[in-house]
Amino acid sequence: MSRIGKAPVVILQGVDVKKDGQTLTVKGPLGQLVRKFHNDIIIDVQETEVVVTRPSESKLHKSLHGLTRALIQNMVTGVNTGFEKRLEISGVGYRAEKKGNKLVMNLGFSHLVEMEDPEGIETIPETNTKVLVKGISKEAVGAHAANIRAKRPPEPYKGHGVRYSDEVVRRKEGKTGK
Structure with a gap:
């Protein structure tokens, strides 16, 4: 059983x-x-x-x-009660803000990354480096948070990028000179 x-x-x-x-x-x-x-x-x-x-x-x-x-x-x-996922953005000049129903992020690219909220999902920038994804469907909240994270996943050398607030990024040591 x-x-x-x-x-x-x-x-x-x-x-x-x-x-x-x-x-x-x-x-x-x-x-x-x-x-x-x-x-x-x-x-x-x-x-x-x-x-x-x-x-x-x-x-x-x-x-x-x-x-x-x-x-x-x-x-x-x-x-x-609903479901929520928290994301953190780390990196020099990386930030997020809300314009209408779009989340606009500066992630170090030559352009801004805009993501429209799907129906039933709300993204709330708590600060300019922390984003809260809320909704009633656990599946949709997780999928939208994963889509946001996929725009700039955290890199292992300096840790820059978008990560879940409880995610641990394994860091690598950089090159060593002679």
Whole structure:
């Protein structure tokens, strides 16, 4: 039995979960998320919890069991409290600012890097070197933060670039002269 899959998802107060076939709609104070799940997985929505079961012990059903439960848990958490990722920009002259719904960054290129916020995602420059990515979808927040980081990943010699706030960059020693 899947250790993650067998635990029921507790529906928090203020969150409404509706099931239509294999499509689950979760509404909460921050918004609404809709997702269609695999046809083989059995999703039972009760008053205070959602129980996910699998029809057999096949490898596919075992892997889908825990995945489905984790996705439902992320939907419930997202519409209730939301998700966020923090990014840090380090380097001489590197900075970020918000213009409308675009994040404009100076990352040492000859041009400014502009990234438009996807729907449901908000980027907030806390300072000119720290950026907060917020939203209700864990998947979308992580993807947008990764796209921002990909514009200038941290380099190993001086550590310049965009990194997650909890990321540790392994530093390399520079050249040694004779």
